Amino acid sequence: MVNLSIPPCELPPECDALRVEVREFLAAALADHTPRERARSWMGFDADFSRKLGARGWIGLTWPKQYGGHERSFLERYVVMEELLAAGAPVAAHWIADRQSGPLLLRFGTEAMRTTVVPRIARGEAFFCIGMSEPDSGSDLASVRSRAERVPEGWRLNGRKIWTSKAHRAHFMIALFRTSRDEANRHAGLTQFLVDLSTPGILIRPIRDLTGAENFNEVLFENVILPADSLIGKEGDGWSQVTTELAFERSGPERYLSSIELLIQMIRAATPGNDRQAVAIGKLAAEAKTLRRMSLGVAGMLDRGEHPGVVAAVVKDLGTTFEQRIPEIATEIFDMEPGSAGSNLAEVAAQTLQSSVSFSLRGGTREVLRGIIARGLGLR
Amino acid sequence: MSEARLLIADSVNRLFADTIDRALLERFESGEWLASLWSQVEESGFDQVLCLEGAATNWLDAQSVLRAIGYNRVPLPLAESIVGNWLLARAGLRIEGGPISIAQCDDAMTLTRQGDRLILNGRLVRVPWGRHVKRIVVGGTCEGKTVIGIINPSTANAMRFEHDVNVAAEPRDTIVCERTACDAFAFVSEMGSDPVRTYGALARAATMGGAIESVLDQAVQYANDRVQFGRPIGKFQAVQHLLAELGSESAAATAAITGGCESAGSAHARMDVAAAKVRAGEAAKHAARIAHQVHGAIGFTYEHTLHFATRRLWSWRNELGNDAYWARELGAAVISSGGERFWADMTAR
Numbered sequence: 001m002v003n004l005s006i007p008p009c010e011l012p013p014e015c016d017a018l019r020v021e022v023r024e025f026l027a028a029a030l031a032d033h034t035p036r037e038r039a040r041s042w043m044g045f046d047a048d049f050s051r052k053l054g055a056r057g058w059i060g061l062t063w064p065k066q067y068g069g070h071e072r073s074f075l076e077r078y079v080v081m082e083e084l085l086a087a088g089a090p091v092a093a094h095w096i097a098d099r100q101s102g103p104l105l106l107r108f109g110t111e112a113m114r115t116t117v118v119p120r121i122a123r124g125e126a127f128f129c130i131g132m133s134e135p136d137s138g139s140d141l142a143s144v145r146s147r148a149e150r151v152p153e154g155w156r157l158n159g160r161k162i163w164t165s166k167a168h169r170a171h172f173m174i175a176l177f178r179t180s181r182d183e184a185n186r187h188a189g190l191t192q193f194l195v196d197l198s199t200p201g202i203l204i205r206p207i208r209d210l211t212g213a214e215n216f217n218e219v220l221f222e223n224v225i226l227p228a229d230s231l232i233g234k235e236g237d238g239w240s241q242v243t244t245e246l247a248f249e250r251s252g253p254e255r256y257l258s259s260i261e262l263l264i265q266m267i268r269a270a271t272p273g274n275d276r277q278a279v280a281i282g283k284l285a286a287e288a289k290t291l292r293r294m295s296l297g298v299a300g301m302l303d304r305g306e307h308p309g310v311v312a313a314v315v316k317d318l319g320t321t322f323e324q325r326i327p328e329i330a331t332e333i334f335d336m337e338p339g340s341a342g343s344n345l346a347e348v349a350a351q352t353l354q355s356s357v358s359f360s361l362r363g364g365t366r367e368v369l370r371g372i373i374a375r376g377l378g379l380r
Numbered sequence: 381m382s383e384a385r386l387l388i389a390d391s392v393n394r395l396f397a398d399t400i401d402r403a404l405l406e407r408f409e410s411g412e413w414l415a416s417l418w419s420q421v422e423e424s425g426f427d428q429v430l431c432l433e434g435a436a437t438n439w440l441d442a443q444s445v446l447r448a449i450g451y452n453r454v455p456l457p458l459a460e461s462i463v464g465n466w467l468l469a470r471a472g473l474r475i476e477g478g479p480i481s482i483a484q485c486d487d488a489m490t491l492t493r494q495g496d497r498l499i500l501n502g503r504l505v506r507v508p509w510g511r512h513v514k515r516i517v518v519g520g521t522c523e524g525k526t527v528i529g530i531i532n533p534s535t536a537n538a539m540r541f542e543h544d545v546n547v548a549a550e551p552r553d554t555i556v557c558e559r560t561a562c563d564a565f566a567f568v569s570e571m572g573s574d575p576v577r578t579y580g581a582l583a584r585a586a587t588m589g590g591a592i593e594s595v596l597d598q599a600v601q602y603a604n605d606r607v608q609f610g611r612p613i614g615k616f617q618a619v620q621h622l623l624a625e626l627g628s629e630s631a632a633a634t635a636a637i638t639g640g641c642e643s644a645g646s647a648h649a650r651m652d653v654a655a656a657k658v659r660a661g662e663a664a665k666h667a668a669r670i671a672h673q674v675h676g677a678i679g680f681t682y683e684h685t686l687h688f689a690t691r692r693l694w695s696w697r698n699e700l701g702n703d704a705y706w707a708r709e710l711g712a713a714v715i716s717s718g719g720e721r722f723w724a725d726m727t728a729r
Contacts, residue, residue, distance in 0.1 A: 004631040008638055019727070086723040260723070268719035272712070279704050282711025283662070286655035289726060290636040297635065314628045367621065374620035377600050377627050 004376065006311050008293065009300025015079045022083040025056060030087055035344040038088025039261040039351040042254050043215055045169060046090035047127070053084075053091075054124025059098045063106060068119030074303035078253070078296065085257040092166055097121040097128035100248045101174050105194070108233030108241055113194055117172065130249075131161040131175030131195070131219060132242065138163075139368050141176070142186045142239065146221060148177035148193065154228035155193065157201075157221040165362070167217040168206045173197055174245075176238050190238030194230045201225070211354045249363050251298045251312035256291040256319030258359055259326040262352040263288070265345045266330050280333045287322050291315065310376030313369040320359040320366065327353040384437070389444035392426055396452035405688050408455035409549045413512050418456055418479060427458060430466035431475060439644035442466075443586050443637065450590025450696075453688040455550070457481055457509035459583040464517040467575060470645075471528040471566040478514035483507045483555070484576040484700075485520030491529070493522060498529050498565040500557040508699075510553030511543060518562070519576030526573050529562035546695035548688075572650050581700040582640045582653045585660040588696050589637045591689045592630045592663050595671035598686055599623060602675055619674060626670040633663035654710040661703040664693040 029052060030038075037044060053059055061077040063069020084091050102121045105113045120126035137143045146159020157177060167173065173195040180189035197204065201224035206214035233241050263284055270277040294315045301308040330349050331338065339350035360366040399417055408414055425432055430442050442462055449458050457479045464480040485491060489502030500518065507516060510533070518529045533539060533555070540556040572578055600623055603614030613619050640656030643649045668690040672679050679686045697703065717725055 004627050005634055006631060008635075008642065082727070264719040264722055266719075267715055267722055270711075270715045272715055275708060278711035278715060279707045280711065281714055282654070282707030282709065283658055283703070285710050285714045285722075286636065286658040286707065287662075289639065289652070289655045290632050290659045292726060293635045293639050294632065311631065314631050317624070318628050318632055370621040370624035371617070373624035373627055374614075377596075377623055379600065379603060379614040379620050379623060 004311055004314055004373075006294050006297035006308075006315075007300065009075070009296045009303075011075055011079065011296070012073070014073075015076055018076055019079050019083060022058070022080055023087075026083065026087045026089060030089060033088065033090075035088075035261060035265060036347045036351060037090070039348040040090070040355075041088060041258045041261070042085060042091050042095050043165075043213075043355070044088070044090030045092040045166065047093050047124075047169075049090050050093040050124035050127070052124070053094065054122060059094050059124050060102055060118070060122030063102060063118065063122060067106060067114050068122035070122075075299060078299040082253045082257065082292075085253055086260055088261045093127045093169065094121070094124050095254075096130060096166070096170075097126060097172075099252060100130070100245045101128035101172070103248060104174060104192075104232065104241065104245050107244070108192070108237075109194065110229055110232075112229060113232070117194070126172060127166065127170040129164050129167040129170040129173050129197075129217075130245075131164055131167075131173045133163045134160055135162050139365055141242070142190070144176055144178055144190065146175075146177050148179050148191060148226075150179075151225065153225050155226045155230065157193070157195075157224040157226060159221050161219040161221075162207075162217075164217045164219050165215055167197070167204050167219050168214065171197060173219070174232065176242055179235055179238075187239040189236055190242070191235050192232040192238045192241050193226060194232055195224075195226065196230075199224055199226065209355075209358070211351070246364065247307065247309055247312060250316045250369075251295075251302065251308060253292075253295050255316040255363070256288070256295060256322055258320075259323040259352045259356060260288075262326050262330060262345075262348045265348045266326070266334070269334060269336075269345045277333045280329050284322075284326060284329060287325075291319050291322055295319070310373060313364075313372040313376075316363065317360075317366055317369045317373065323359045324356045327356055385441050385444060388429065388437075388441055389448070391424065392445050392448040393451075395420060395424060395426075396448055396454055400452045400454060402685050402688075405453060405455060405685075414455060421456060421458055422477060427461035427477075427479070428465050428475065429462055431469035439582070439641035440638070442583075443641045446583055446586035447590035447593070450587035450592075450689075450692070451594045453591070453594070453692060457513055459587050460508050460513075460580070463576075463579050463583045464515075467517050467519070467528055467579065468530070470571060470575075471568050473528065473530060473564050473566050476515065479509065479512060480515045480517060481508050481510060481513040482517045482576050482580050483519070484574065484580070485518060489520060489557075491520045491522040491527060498522065498527065498562040500529070500531070500560045500562065502557060504555040504557060506544065506546075506552040506699075507555055509551050510555055511541060511551055515563070516555075517576065519574065521573065522567075525567045526569070526571065526575065527565055527567050528575070529565035531557075531560060532563050535563075546699070548691040548695045550692075550695065552699075570647075571645075574650075577700055578650050578653050579644065581657045581706065582637075582644060582649075584696050584700050585633075585637050585640060585653070585656040588660040588664050588693060589630075589633045591693050591696070592633050592660070592667040595667050595686065595689045595693075596623075596626050596630045598689070599626060599671040599674045602679075606676075613674070622670045622674060626667055629663040629666045633660045636660060651710055651713060654706040657701060657706045658703050658710065661697040661706075664697045668693050 060069040061072045179191040182188040203220040340346040483504040538558040542554040636656045636659035640653045643652040
């Protein structure tokens with residue numbers, strides 16, 4: 001019998017007080033934030049805002065105090081994340097570091113990385129990007145060809161990374177490079193490095209996306225020399241380390257809340273008594289409630305140290321489908337041309353409509369996720 | 381899951397796995413009332429899982445019984461009996477045992493008090509299993525207050541039955557009441573204005589969740605067994621992706637239903653039930669579509685058992701309020717609270 005069930009998770013009482021604090025902070029910090037800015041969701045970048053969050057102790061919430069963390073529970077962290085997302089806060093600067101780079105360094109990094117870099121992340125001062133994809137290695141990540149070779153000074157890196165979100169504004173990259181080739185096992189021979197992006201030989205070129213914004217980049221490595229201690233974890237263990245990292249990347253509430261500002265604008269614009277709008281918004285509300293339960297359930301599993309790989313894929317697949325349905329429904333139930341000036345609904349719809357096609361690509365395509373779910377169902 | 385809940389789930393699954401097969405379902409579809417199966421259910425107490433004396437059971441315990449009804453396609457008014465007995469208990473009315481049904485009065489129906497009697501006039505539309513049950517728990521409004529009444533089809537005066545069935549051949553009989561007197565009644569507060577529909581819909585959603593799980597299991601099994609082009613069809617990515625979608629839909633339905641069961645009996649139950657029924661309905665649509673697509677022609681035959689689940693899904697999705705009914709109510713509430721309250725309401729508890 002197939003089991004994809006997610007045990008329900010009840011938030012402990014300490015989360016309520018934290019939620020109130022976060023809401024009060026956001027109400028003040030984002031008072032002048034326009035709906036269109038909120039609609040950028042976790043792609044909105046504001047280094048000052050991230051530093052303020054760090055000062056409040058809301059980055060690195062679960063990390064050990066000795067490394068700048070706050071030793072609070074995974075569920076408290078979940079509450080902070082969902083409140084930030086629901087408010088459309090500009091979290092992009094620290095988001096990746098808080099979500100996956102920090103935890104990765106704490107788990108696999110050297111003591112020097114834990115004591116020097118991790119506390120800077122928690123203060124909202126060190127921003128990260130993820131160097132995984134390459135021009136010829138998208139979903140097939142194991143095929144990466146960028147190479148790292150041992151040299152007397154440490155490591156020499158050559159190659160190209162692409163679709164690297166926020167690389168042009170980040171201080172560090174966690175990069176997956178090939179350190180050896182094993183024809184029999186393509187998952188072997190991959191290694192992760194901590195790369196200081198100010199190192200000579202690194203060229204970062206923003207790639208404009210279809211909305212005109214510059215979020216992702218191409219990053220070229222030409223004879224980049226890294227010190228020997230920039231290796232993360234074990235040489236050749238990159239694949240299993242990346243897999244752990246992806247579980248964090250795929251399981252969070254940002255996988256269903258990216259279009260929430262548009263849904264809020266739709267609720268505001270709806271006419272009481274309009275049946276068509278009520279039915280459509282009711283269906284979206286039912287989906288939102290359901291996804292929150294599922295997403296929170298996954299957080300509960302992580303909190304208990306379980307491995308929700310398959311159900312995290314379920315929540316991301318359903319969540320991004322929901323995020324993409326919102327702009328579609330908006331144009332069905334409102335007489336509105338996305339982008340027309342002067343209407344919050346139309347401006348937010350334009351932003352969300354255009355960016356939503358990327359939601360089922362970033363962090364693992366829908367097709368890759370469905371392969372993971374199918375394996376979880378016992379199909380091979 | 382608590383130990384008591386696991387025990388209930390285990391015994392109910394065992395009972396139905398041992399007793400329900402294609403032959404039994406075919407007997408049911410030819411019009412037979414399965415009296416001995418009902419006796420077994422009653423002996424086990426599953427019809428009163430929500431009101432067993434001394435047992436602190438709740439809707440999450442009932443969820444495992446309701447799930448098993450859907451999973452095993454149980455051809456009895458058991459979901460209705462569970463809800464009906466619970467409503468009677470909450471209303472302080474006597475529970476007598478035996479199969480019972482539930483019916484919500486529509487706006488055209490009148491309920492009037494004559495002395496200490498409650499009199500019904502109008503049509504109780506498509507009452508589940510009406511012809512087979514001993515008593516019907518009726519919900520309605522009398523003198524501006526929510527009332528729960530009991531009618532007994534064998535003794536009540538002036539009742540006329542119009543027999544009908546749903547797509548899954550389950551009886552759905554309209555009962556015409558002309559000055560029909562209730563055996564007993566009680567006014568209820570704190571259960572909303574429409575408790576029969578609210579909790580009937582929750583029970584329907586929970587049985588749908590079980591039926592969706594059963595078609596998922598059947599489809600995965602079939603995809604692993606059926607060989608074409610020299611390999612099991614489950615090896616093909618196109619088929620894998622369909623089944624992954626079905627798995628996700630099933631997980632979503634279960635999550636929404638569990639949310640409804642958690643808040644059953646509380647002030648905010650109605651909206652969580654709405655979400656559960658809408659989400660289960662959406663999942664049912666995809667489950668039936670995908671399970672049939674994966675099964676190919678054999679799944680379209682009467683001989684194959686898949687249709688015992690999919691025909692129930694098509695029926696149940698539209699009973700006790702269809703997707704649009706519940707979505708409209710939920711959407712209207714969300715719109716009336718306003719966009720600025722949406723997130724706060726979603727996270728309130």
